Amino acid sequence: MYFQKKRVIAMLLAGGQGSRLKVLTEKTAKPAVPFGGKYRIIDFPLSNCVNSGIDTVGILTQYQPLELNEYIGNGQPWNLNKTHSCAQVLPPYERHDKKSGWYKGTANAIYQNIDFVDRFDPDYVVVLSGDHIYKMDYAAMVAYHEEHGASATIAVRNVPLSEASRFGILNTNPDNTIYEFEEKPAKPKSTNASMGIYCFNWKDLRNALLVDEDDPKSSNDFGKNIIPYLLNNGHKLMAYPFDGYWKDVGTISSLWEANMELLGKNPAFNLRGDERFKIYARNSAMPSSYIDEASRITNAFVAEGSSIYGTVKHSVISVGCTVGKGALVEDSVVMPGVTIEDGAIVRNAILGENSKVCKNAVVGGAFDKDEDRKISVTSKGAVVEAGSVLRPGDML
Amino acid sequence: MKAMGIIFTNDASLGDLTDKRTMASLPYGGRYRQVDFALSNLSSAGIRHIGIIARHNFQSLMNHVGDGEEWGLEMEEGGLEFLTPYSQSANHSYHGKLESLADAMDFLEYGNDDEMVIMIDSAVVSNLDLKDVLKAHVASGCDVTVVTKEGICNGSKMIDLALKVEDGKVTDIVVDYAAPAEYVASMDIFVLSKKFLIRSVKDMLARDKYHMDRDLVMGGWQHGVVSVNTYPFGGVAQFNESVQEYFEHSLDLINEDVRQDIFYGAHPVYTKVRDRVPTYYGEDCHIDNCLAADGCILEGNVKNSVLFRQVTVCAGAQVDECVIMNDTVVGEGCELKYVILDKNVTVTPGAKLIGTRNNPIIIKRGETV
Numbered sequence: 001m002y003f004q005k006k007r008v009i010a011m012l013l014a015g016g017q018g019s020r021l022k023v024l025t026e027k028t029a030k031p032a033v034p035f036g037g038k039y040r041i042i043d044f045p046l047s048n049c050v051n052s053g054i055d056t057v058g059i060l061t062q063y064q065p066l067e068l069n070e071y072i073g074n075g076q077p078w079n080l081n082k083t084h085s086c087a088q089v090l091p092p093y094e095r096h097d098k099k100s101g102w103y104k105g106t107a108n109a110i111y112q113n114i115d116f117v118d119r120f121d122p123d124y125v126v127v128l129s130g131d132h133i134y135k136m137d138y139a140a141m142v143a144y145h146e147e148h149g150a151s152a153t154i155a156v157r158n159v160p161l162s163e164a165s166r167f168g169i170l171n172t173n174p175d176n177t178i179y180e181f182e183e184k185p186a187k188p189k190s191t192n193a194s195m196g197i198y199c200f201n202w203k204d205l206r207n208a209l210l211v212d213e214d215d216p217k218s219s220n221d222f223g224k225n226i227i228p229y230l231l232n233n234g235h236k237l238m239a240y241p242f243d244g245y246w247k248d249v250g251t252i253s254s255l256w257e258a259n260m261e262l263l264g265k266n267p268a269f270n271l272r273g274d275e276r277f278k279i280y281a282r283n284s285a286m287p288s289s290y291i292d293e294a295s296r297i298t299n300a301f302v303a304e305g306s307s308i309y310g311t312v313k314h315s316v317i318s319v320g321c322t323v324g325k326g327a328l329v330e331d332s333v334v335m336p337g338v339t340i341e342d343g344a345i346v347r348n349a350i351l352g353e354n355s356k357v358c359k360n361a362v363v364g365g366a367f368d369k370d371e372d373r374k375i376s377v378t379s380k381g382a383v384v385e386a387g388s389v390l391r392p393g394d395m396l
Numbered sequence: 397m398k399a400m401g402i403i404f405t406n407d408a409s410l411g412d413l414t415d416k417r418t419m420a421s422l423p424y425g426g427r428y429r430q431v432d433f434a435l436s437n438l439s440s441a442g443i444r445h446i447g448i449i450a451r452h453n454f455q456s457l458m459n460h461v462g463d464g465e466e467w468g469l470e471m472e473e474g475g476l477e478f479l480t481p482y483s484q485s486a487n488h489s490y491h492g493k494l495e496s497l498a499d500a501m502d503f504l505e506y507g508n509d510d511e512m513v514i515m516i517d518s519a520v521v522s523n524l525d526l527k528d529v530l531k532a533h534v535a536s537g538c539d540v541t542v543v544t545k546e547g548i549c550n551g552s553k554m555i556d557l558a559l560k561v562e563d564g565k566v567t568d569i570v571v572d573y574a575a576p577a578e579y580v581a582s583m584d585i586f587v588l589s590k591k592f593l594i595r596s597v598k599d600m601l602a603r604d605k606y607h608m609d610r611d612l613v614m615g616g617w618q619h620g621v622v623s624v625n626t627y628p629f630g631g632v633a634q635f636n637e638s639v640q641e642y643f644e645h646s647l648d649l650i651n652e653d654v655r656q657d658i659f660y661g662a663h664p665v666y667t668k669v670r671d672r673v674p675t676y677y678g679e680d681c682h683i684d685n686c687l688a689a690d691g692c693i694l695e696g697n698v699k700n701s702v703l704f705r706q707v708t709v710c711a712g713a714q715v716d717e718c719v720i721m722n723d724t725v726v727g728e729g730c731e732l733k734y735v736i737l738d739k740n741v742t743v744t745p746g747a748k749l750i751g752t753r754n755n756p757i758i759i760k761r762g763e764t765v
Contacts, residue, residue, distance in 0.1 A: 037674035038690070076465070077669070263676075271673040272691075283466075283669040287659035288426030288702070290650070293684035303674035304427070304690050316674070 004084045006120040008142050010054045011113070012045055013106050014130035015062030020251045023379035023395045024352055029061065030250070031130030032068040034335040034353060036262055036271060037303035037318045039281045040071060041249060044135070045128045046078045046087065047279045052138035054126065055085035058116050060109040062092055062102060077282045090116060105220030111209040117202060125205055127198040127222065133258050133269065134246040135277055141240050142199055151204040151235035152227065154178065155197035155242045167193035168223045170239050178237040181227045192239055195246055198222060204235060245269040253373050256350055259316045259333040263299055284319045284336070294325055303336075310340070324359075332364070341386070348392065349376040355396075358386035365392045397530055399512035400474075400590070401438040401446040402500070403431065404493060405457060408519040408637045412758045413738065418450060420518035421457040422642070423721045423739065425649050425658065425665075426689040426702050429460050430518045430636065432667045433658075438514065439467040440663035441526035445474035445510060447503045449496050451481060466666045479503055492606035497597045504594055513593050515608070517584035521634040521645070523661030526585075529627050533587040538625035540613060541587040545633040548581035549574075553635075557582035557609040559626055566624045569614040571607075580626065582609070583633050596622075632657040643736060643756045646702050646719045650687055672705050680711060696726065710745070717753070735759065 018030025025033065031042035042059075049057050057080060061068055068089075074080075075087025090113050092102050103109035110117070110127065117125060124145065126138050136155070145153035156170055164185070170192045171180040182188070208226050212218050218225045231237060245268060249255040261268035271279060286305025291297065295308045302308060305320040310327035317323065317334045324342035332346050337354040340346060344357040349364035355378040357363055363384055364376035374393030378384060382396045390396055405420035413422055420431035431448075438446055446469060450457060463469070464476030479500040493515070497504065504513070512533070514526060524543070533541035542559065549558050551574055558575035559582065560568035570579070586608070588596075596612055605611035616622025632654050634645040648654045659665055672691025677683065682697040691706035696713030703709075704721045710728040719736045726732065727745035734751035737743065738761040747765055751757035759765055 077671075265678065272676075278671050279673075280671050285664040285666050287655070287665065288687040288689040289675070290652075290655060291683045291686045291688055293699075295683070297677040297681070297683060299679050300677050301674040302677060302688070312677075318674075 003119040003121075006056050006122045008054050008124045008126060008138075009056040009058070009117065009120050009122045010045075010049050010126040010128055010138070011058045011060065011110055011117070012042070012049075012128045012130055013060050013109060014042060014068060015060050015065075015103055015109060016129075016131065017063045018131065018250060021255065022252060023377055023382075024252070024255075024350065025064070027064060027067075027380055029064045029068045029130075032071055033249075033255070034318055035133065035249070035255070036259060037301045037316050038284070038336075039279060041133065042068070042071070042130045043078075043279055043281045044133050045130060046072075046080075048134075048136050048138060049126075049128075050078045050080065050280065051135075051277050052140075052142075054138060055080060055082070056120055056122075057087050058090050058113060059087060059130075060090050060103065060113065062109075065089075065091060071282055073282070078280050088116065105218075105225075106222045107209060107212055107218075107226045108220035110205070111213050111220070114206060114209065117206075122202050125200050125202045127200065129196045131248060131250050132196065132246060133249055134244060135273065135279070136197070136242060136244060136246075137277075138197075138199075141197070144240050145199040145238065148176075148238045149236060150199075150238040151201050152230055153199040153238040153240050154227070155195040156192040156239045157195055157242050157246055158191050159193040161188065161191050164188035164191050164193065168196075170194055172239045176239045176241070178231065178239055181223070181231060183223055192241075194223065195242060196223075196248075197242075199240075204230065252350065252375050252377060256333055256348075256373070256375050260314070260331070262301060262316065263314060286319050292325075295323075310342075327357075344384075348373065349378070349390075351378045352380045352382060354380060355382040355384075357384045358388075360387045361385065361389070363390040367392070397512060397534060398510045399441075399443055399514055399526075399530055399587075400504075400507070400510040401443045401514045401516065402497070403434050403438075403446065403448045404496070404515070404517045404584075405431065405448060405454065406451045410636070410639050410642055412760050413639065413642065413736070414453075416453060416761065417456045418453050418518075419636075420448070420450075421454075421460055422636075423704060424521065424636070424642075424646065426687045426704050428665060428667045429457075430521060431457065431461065432665055433521045433523065434516045434518050435461070435464070435467045435469075436663060436665045437522070437524055437526050438516065439469060439666070441514075441530070443514065443526070444469060444471055445507060447477045447479045447500060449479045449493075449500060451496070454478070454480060460668050462668070466668055474507060477503060492611070493608040494597050494600050494612060495606040497593070498601050501594070501597070504590065504597075510590055513588055513590050515584075515586040515588075519636055520583045520585075521636060521658065522583065522629065522631060523658050523663065523665065524585075524629055524631060525662040529585070529587055532627050533625060536625035538623040539588060539592055539616070540622060541625040541627050542613065543583045543585035543587075543627045543629050544580035545583050545629050545635075546580050547577075548633070548635060549577055549579040551576045555579070555581045556584065557613060559624070561626050561628075564626075566617065566626060569617050569624070571610045571614050580628065581635070582613075583629060583635075586613075587627075631661055634658070639736075639756070639758065640754060643719060643734075644753075647700065647717060649702060650685055650700065655687070670705055678711070681709070696728075696730075704739075719756075738762075741765070 014031040018025040080087035289306040292309040303319040318336040343360040405418040469476040558579040675692040678695035695711040696709040712729040
């Protein structure tokens with residue numbers, strides 16, 4: 001079989017459990033969690049790839065892959081199903097030399113798929129994670145990487161010093177070369193937080209992966225092992241500053257917040273934005289939404305196939321949802337296929353796919369304080385019985 | 397029972413709306429083109445070999461349908477085929493469907509395992525189960541089955557093909573006639589065996605006969621050489637054969653019963669994916685009894701209307717009983733009633749356009765008013 005040589009390919013780490021999303025990732029891998037009305041989280045890195053001219057993407061899956069695999073399918077929604085393009089799902093597998101089994105860490109996941117990468121003989125490999133919401137032109141990052149003759153380039157963003165100890169921090173010289181990497185430092189020396197977006201020379205990464213695999217003490221992780229290894233062995237590492245919108249949606253609170261940041265006349269994250277930088281999603285073949293005369297919708301997103309009879313304020317309503325007569329949905333994220341029956345009240349909540357809030361039930365309520373948001377969450381298919389109450393911060 | 401499909405595209409003219417496009421590519425129902433309903437009916441019945449007979453203005457149609465991927469028709473063998481005119485015959489118009497089929501004989505004869513042919517027009521919108529129609533056709537033992545709809549004939553609407561059916565037997569057939577209410581109208585969906593169709597096309601053309609309705613169905617039946625079965629369709633069938641009907645039926649889609657039947661009836665309706673963002677409803681918008689597609693920005697007031705993709709309605713605008721196609725902008729403070737805005741129209745702030753229910757104002761594609 002003939003494989004076209006590629007200058008750049010992407011490897012997308014999509015195997016994590018996302019346990020901080022709690023009930024939302026009980027049966028769904030984090031990258032397959034719905035976002036923004038009609039998307040899933042993985043649509044963002046995948047669309048970024050396509051919009052950056054990267055047409056070969058390996059997707060490393062491990063945790064609860066069924067839905068994610070179905071969603072990716074043959075890669076058609078992102079135009080990754082052509083003769084010389086692919087969205088290749090790469091699950092863990094069994095090997096003759098027993099150097100296999102579950103992916104032990106992010107680096108091990110790539111290590112186990114060296115053969116996949118080698119087929120395309122790439123100059124550069126972009127390593128991405130499947131849990132961030134952002135639009136980014138990876139081509140610009142690769143050009144920067146090439147221009148500086150780096151072995152590895154890591155995208156960084158400036159975070160407040162008070163928060164820096166929650167991140168992997170890259171300490172840099174004035175010319176953006178990295179001299180030190182610190183994972184969640186107690187006393188951060190800088191505010192350059194790693195965004196978990198890497199560009200590597202494949203040759204250098206490949207060697208580092210082989211060395212790392214032979215180290216029994218390694219946790220086979222990019223941040224903890226590969227980056228320090230490259231730094232300690234005289235490779236040039238560059239920081240690539242990125243100041244656009246970027247959000248790690250790894251927690252209930254950040255997932256809720258990122259959805260809310262889509263709203264408003266001048267949203268913090270503009271989904272619409274540049275027509276040439278679209279976010280693609282698998283299509284749901286739903287008709288237009290029906291908006292009843294009894295409804296009132298303000299400052300909200302409503303995706304296709306929904307029927308709105310009640311009041312929707314400052315919320316994201318996904319495809320195929322129903323909001324019944326006299327119901328109120330406020331400051332909430334309503335995932336695909338949710339039914340909110342007549343008279344129900346939903347506030348500060350995330351309603352999981354196909355869940356149901358029956359007549360006159362109440363889900364969530366006002367936050368006492370914004371630092372400690374008590375967001376109510378329903379899991380996939382959950383039913384909040386008629387007239388019952390799901391209190392702020394409770395999960396069902 | 398393997399069947400192939402043939403879709404006819406130039407079957408009606410809706411003035412300015414079909415000036416630069418075929419009837420088949422006329423936008424309909426917020427996210428669709430007329431042809432999507434025919435294509436979805438066929439593909440949902442498992443039909444994977446479909447020819448589209450296109451004569452004029454088919455550029456927008458080809459652009460929309462592409463290789464048929466959205467309908468599961470991107471096949472190595474069979475799939476979707478555009479049957480456009482041959483260069484030597486491009487200057488004359490087809491006299492009728494049979495003549496256009498004669499031009500498409502290679503397509504018809506290809507693939508011997510298709511036993512049946514379903515012919516379908518794109519002017520009549522429905523969501524029906526063609527597998528059931530096929531089954532009924534085979535069970536009837538007749539040469540041709542016509543899918544019919546009750547309640548369309550009213551003594552004043554001109555009907556291409558109307559049939560009188562008593563006790564399940566056809567007792568009269570009329571063409572191009574304002575048939576009275578006791579007749580049922582053909583939905584322009586026919587099922588026949590491929591062998592019979594190929595033979596009939598050749599026989600008819602040899603006798604200078606070109607029309608499916610007039611010559612094959614009515615003429616054949618009158619002469620006792622073609623047996624005709626009818627399949628009465630119980631769902632919603634929208635005959636969009638005039639601007640007035642198109643407008644009225646577009647607004648009918650807002651009604652719960654019609655909407656449920658057309659969009660969710662026998663199967664989903666597929667269309668070309670555009671990857672628009674969800675529709676944004678602004679702080680002060682009032683949207684009452686509307687169908688809204690994706691990608692819109694709604695800041696004004698819209699009532700009893702159908703909004704297609706990527707429509708912008710600015711603050712203070714009043715839109716009532718309108719059909720507003722893709723990528724249009726309705727400026728601040730506009731007042732629109734009984735208006736059809738074609739694609740890419742810009743209505744400048746403060747403009748006032750008031751048509752009537754029977755005579756809606758049409759603003760042509762790309763215009764600024």
